[in-house]
Amino acid sequence: MTKVGVMLCFFAVLFLCCRQGNIMTEDLEDSNFEETKERKKNKRGRFGYYDLNSLEQAYDELSTSLNNLRSLYYYRDDGFNISLFSDIDDEFRIKDNIFIMDDNVYAVLHGSIDVVGNLKKIVIDLNEDQSSYMYKNFNGHSLVAKLDHISQFTIFAIMKAYYDVKGNQLLEKLKYSKDIEGLKKIKLMIDDFCVEWAKLVAEVQKIINDVAVFADAYIKIKNDRFKDNEKISYMKSIEDGLRPIAVLDINNFNQVCSDSLICKLKNELVRLANQILDKGDDLLNALQPQNSIP
Incomplete structure (x- = not known):
């Protein structure tokens, strides 16, 4: 070469x-x-490497689910301008809204104008006076209070913890959580809660509407002194119809329910609400610095 x-x-x-x-x-x-x-x-x-995009998505999905729950609570029919508690006060001189949140009652009736109207027949038109409303039958103050408590210990408890400035404001604080799986778990539990809540609301509406049929029949003859037997029969039907609500032990998710659907739904909702609150607290506590041991 x-x-x-x-x-x-x-x-x-x-x-x-x-x-x-x-x-x-x-x-x-x-x-x-x-x-x-x-x-x-x-x-x-502290939970290892985390994907910022996935973390943001998990938080956004949790926020969306909570907003859906809040929408269920505040839903009202178009044209809803009923004031149940003003009517109770006008009729019996009792300010029930001091002890009972009207939004809680409207929420468990899904803001239905017709159902709230039927409830008024049961708790106002059937009762003769203040004493009857307060103490005599379940179809008065006791019924309204029970409806309030269904919301108070379930859907309202969640909203107060996650949104209310007087509560923990969990939603705002969980923005700083890095526990993606924990956020997803709360979101799924809230979705399950919304499904069960819709079932319970439908059952409450059915009970109130069915009882209102007997209430209408009673109201038509309540001043007829010759139809006492019919009035007794209608009142018994009213009491029997309301019994599934009357016997609810609201804050006990282990209540023995037999074949009562509303009882089973109440148990599931209280159980889910407690789990949602506990899991939120767990994630919040994980954000807090550990107390130093002296």
């Missing part, structure tokens, strides 16, 4: 080596760039 040939061969090899080196450098730079992007997207926390 001539000197010229050797030199050409040398430069060819050198060119190939330089090109390969550049390719390897580019690959390394690309790899470093992707790794840098991944590190920016992922951070290490």
